[in-house]
Amino acid sequence: MKAKKLISLALGALMCVGAFTACGDSAAPTATPPAAATTEPASNATEPPAATVEPTPDAPEPVQLSWAVWDYDTTPYYKALTDAYSAIHPEVTFNPVDLGSQDYQNMLTTQLSGGADLDVITVKDIPGYANLVNQGFLEPLAGYISSAGIDPAAYGGTLEQITVDGEVYAIPFRSDHWVIFYNKALFDAAGVPYPTNDMTIAQYDELAAQVTSGDGESKVYGEHFHTWRSTRQLWAVLDGQNTIVQGAYEFMKPTYERILKLMDDGVAMDYATVKTTGLHYSAAFYNQQAAMLNMGSWFIPTQIDKVATGESLATEWGIVKYPHPEGVAAGTTLGTITSAGVNPASSKREAALDFVKFISGAEGALVLAGLGQFPAVKTDEVADTIASIDGFPTDDNSKEALKTTKVYLEMPLDKNSAAIETVLNEADDAIMTGSITVDEGIEQMNTGVQEILAQ
Amino acid sequence: MPDPSKILKAGANRRKIKDHIVAYSFTAPNFIGFGVFTLIPLAFAFILAFYSWNGSPNQEMQFIAFDNFVKLMGDAKFWRALWNTVLYTLGTVPLTMAAALGLAILLNQKVRGRNFFRSVAFFPYVASLVAVAAVWNYLFSPTVGPINNLLHSITGLPFKPPAGGGMSLPRWAADPNPYVVMFTVVFFSVWKNMGYYMVIYLAGLQGISQDLYEAADIDGASKWQKFWKITLPQLSPTTFFVLMILVINSFKVYDIFINIFAGADNQLTDNSRVLVYQIYNTAFRDLKFGYSSAMAMVLFVIVLGITLIQFQGEKKFTA
Numbered sequence: 001m002k003a004k005k006l007i008s009l010a011l012g013a014l015m016c017v018g019a020f021t022a023c024g025d026s027a028a029p030t031a032t033p034p035a036a037a038t039t040e041p042a043s044n045a046t047e048p049p050a051a052t053v054e055p056t057p058d059a060p061e062p063v064q065l066s067w068a069v070w071d072y073d074t075t076p077y078y079k080a081l082t083d084a085y086s087a088i089h090p091e092v093t094f095n096p097v098d099l100g101s102q103d104y105q106n107m108l109t110t111q112l113s114g115g116a117d118l119d120v121i122t123v124k125d126i127p128g129y130a131n132l133v134n135q136g137f138l139e140p141l142a143g144y145i146s147s148a149g150i151d152p153a154a155y156g157g158t159l160e161q162i163t164v165d166g167e168v169y170a171i172p173f174r175s176d177h178w179v180i181f182y183n184k185a186l187f188d189a190a191g192v193p194y195p196t197n198d199m200t201i202a203q204y205d206e207l208a209a210q211v212t213s214g215d216g217e218s219k220v221y222g223e224h225f226h227t228w229r230s231t232r233q234l235w236a237v238l239d240g241q242n243t244i245v246q247g248a249y250e251f252m253k254p255t256y257e258r259i260l261k262l263m264d265d266g267v268a269m270d271y272a273t274v275k276t277t278g279l280h281y282s283a284a285f286y287n288q289q290a291a292m293l294n295m296g297s298w299f300i301p302t303q304i305d306k307v308a309t310g311e312s313l314a315t316e317w318g319i320v321k322y323p324h325p326e327g328v329a330a331g332t333t334l335g336t337i338t339s340a341g342v343n344p345a346s347s348k349r350e351a352a353l354d355f356v357k358f359i360s361g362a363e364g365a366l367v368l369a370g371l372g373q374f375p376a377v378k379t380d381e382v383a384d385t386i387a388s389i390d391g392f393p394t395d396d397n398s399k400e401a402l403k404t405t406k407v408y409l410e411m412p413l414d415k416n417s418a419a420i421e422t423v424l425n426e427a428d429d430a431i432m433t434g435s436i437t438v439d440e441g442i443e444q445m446n447t448g449v450q451e452i453l454a455q
Numbered sequence: 456m457p458d459p460s461k462i463l464k465a466g467a468n469r470r471k472i473k474d475h476i477v478a479y480s481f482t483a484p485n486f487i488g489f490g491v492f493t494l495i496p497l498a499f500a501f502i503l504a505f506y507s508w509n510g511s512p513n514q515e516m517q518f519i520a521f522d523n524f525v526k527l528m529g530d531a532k533f534w535r536a537l538w539n540t541v542l543y544t545l546g547t548v549p550l551t552m553a554a555a556l557g558l559a560i561l562l563n564q565k566v567r568g569r570n571f572f573r574s575v576a577f578f579p580y581v582a583s584l585v586a587v588a589a590v591w592n593y594l595f596s597p598t599v600g601p602i603n604n605l606l607h608s609i610t611g612l613p614f615k616p617p618a619g620g621g622m623s624l625p626r627w628a629a630d631p632n633p634y635v636v637m638f639t640v641v642f643f644s645v646w647k648n649m650g651y652y653m654v655i656y657l658a659g660l661q662g663i664s665q666d667l668y669e670a671a672d673i674d675g676a677s678k679w680q681k682f683w684k685i686t687l688p689q690l691s692p693t694t695f696f697v698l699m700i701l702v703i704n705s706f707k708v709y710d711i712f713i714n715i716f717a718g719a720d721n722q723l724t725d726n727s728r729v730l731v732y733q734i735y736n737t738a739f740r741d742l743k744f745g746y747s748s749a750m751a752m753v754l755f756v757i758v759l760g761i762t763l764i765q766f767q768g769e770k771k772f773t774a
Binding site: 105115137273275 | 509510511512513514589592593595596597598599600615616618626627628629630631633718720721722723724725726736739740741742
């Protein structure tokens with residue numbers, strides 16, 4: 001019996017070992033050519049095989065960079081950027097690794113933990129950036145930035161906002177800011193004047209109430225709040241007195257009361273309805289359910305495209321600057337950046353750094369602007385390029401709305417950004433569904449975030 | 456001259472070894488998969504529960520003994536997630552069993568269109584969760600959903616709670632009351648899964664000997680008596696199996712909650728947070744892999760405990 005057990009154990013172990021070594025063998029480099037190669041006819045030996053063309057001494061070695069991205073197929077700028085770069089550096093080719101947008105951060109972390117062969121990393125947001133820095137998955141770039149002659153001033157302060165203890169780990173290449181999209185046809189039908197580039201929040205709400213009309217299927221909401229927490233909480237930080245990561249949130253009370261009242265009054269769609277029906281903000285705007293929409297400038301190219309394809313019924317539209325609190329300059333708004341960094345484990349560090357420099361620099365900026373995207377480097381040429389895109393609203397206000405006075409990051413950098421965001425999201429949802437009162441929600445945020453900050 | 460019996464014995468041994476090799480080669484793919492994807496990660500998670508680690512190979516794992524478990528004791532979010540999971544289990548297990556058994560008994564009769572109705576009952580189980588959850592969310596949407604609009608036209612109750620307080624229609628998945636929220640998801644879960652357990656019960660029902668019912672008929676037993684005295688006791692092994700699988704699955708629930716409750720940020724709140732979500736979130740959002748593993752160990756012990764109790768119970772009842 002014992003012998004039988006021993007045999008079974010040994011065989012089991014053998015099979016496991018066999019399975020692993022089999023993998024190992026297939027991965028092992030085959031340094032020597034197979035013996036069969038020597039029996040090839042002599043005539044074949046004179047033809048140079050395609051793969052063995054020797055590079056000329058001064059031609060650079062071919063390099064393939066793996067770039068971690070999300071939604072590659074539906075996001076045209078990745079390919080536009082790589083094509084533009086390869087046009088200057090034909091020796092560099094790209095392997096975009098699409099990790100999907102929904103779970104990008106987790107997928108990226110898992111890939112990097114497993115030693116995936118990624119060279120360039122797209123950093124989706126600030127909490128993601130903070131986590132990648134904490135985990136040591138981004139190459140420090142401060143030294144490179146100064147040696148490569150990159151001017152930090154060109155980034156409108158965003159580079160400073162992602163600096164951790166004097167070190168920076170990624171360079172922003174896209175920088176979007178929040179604006180108000182509005183449907184001109186709905187304003188015309190209601191006989192209400194269009195929004196302007198200098199509105200206080202109270203004036204904006206007043207305008208929204210005026211343009212609200214109808215009932216049931218034909219209901220038009222004056223303004224719309226998407227399910228993201230940022231569409232609500234960030235109004236409260238526009239005065240520059242508070243930040244979203246400070247651990248004391250009493251300052252948000254008037255904002256929540258204002259938004260809940262707008263929803264109670266039917267000026268904005270009820271949060272529970274937006275959430276349970278899974279209504280996307282774009283659909284609310286395309287289907288003319290919302291006369292005004294507070295959203296990031298990333299929606300501009302999408303709206304232009306959907307008007308062209310006939311999917312968006314909001315064919316007459318414009319943008320204006322974000323409304324501001326009383327006493328705050330017009331053009332004060334919120335921003336979000338997308339940046340790119342380099343994997344410290346990359347064996348193609350030099351090429352990866354050069355590509356990051358390209359996409360975040362003036363050349364990459366023009367490629368992005370040509371597609372209606374907002375690059376991190378903002379110049380007059382960039383603004384003109386975006387405003388001249390076919391389909392961009394032709395009124396002066398819309399062009400003017402592209403300029404900002406002061407931009408606060410949606411989520412300022414903190415090593416605990418990701419954990420803080422979780423607490424804020426949970427409390428926000430509970431307040432908006434009425435599970436807890438505004439005061440209870442604020443208390444929940446205070447306690448939760450202070451706990452994180454104390455760690 | 457070699458001993459013929461020894462030759463025969465050696466031959467038999469070789470055949471035996473050969474048989475073993477063949478048998479192990481058949482089980483190897485499954486065993487290797489189990490080892491690589493279950494056993495090793497499970498062992499690693501168990502070890503990780505005693506460490507502090509942010510999931511990065513660049514950070515060293517720090518041994519902190521039982522600190523994670525001590526912290527767990529005072530973690531309100533963890534307890535709330537555990538409580539919600541228990542509540543969901545208490546709601547979903549008996550209701551799913553009752554619905555599945557009821558359906559199985561109904562569809563075990565010789566009724567017209569029996570196969571059609573069996574398919575109808577089984578359909579929600581095979582339908583994509585993402586798709587049916589979206590449909591349910593729309594049906595039960597507080598203001599635009601057909602359910603509340605129907606209730607509104609019947610009862611005249613308002614869609615939103617009146618400013619001064621008073622009755623209003625339930626807001627289902629977005630209701631302020633945690634029990635309404637839980638009811639909504641239990642209702643969905645029962646509807647989604649009852650078809651699967653119905654099939655198991657049907658198999659159980661068809662395994663009951665008709666002789667027992669004939670004997671009961673001769674003794675003049677009523678339908679109710681036959682159900683209590685024959686059907687239910689004969690089904691007890693099936694019932695134990697269903698109970699065990701349902702309880703374990705309820706403790707492991709994640710997908711249904713994410714699809715019913717999570718918005719654009721993929722997060723659950725106090726009213727809907729369940730244990731597996733909390734484990735996932737702690738590991739992948741908060742980057743506390745050690746702490747998250749400690750939670751996973753608690754879940755493991757709970758599921759193991761329930762399984763052991765049920766095995767004992769099964770032995771007793773089916774003996």
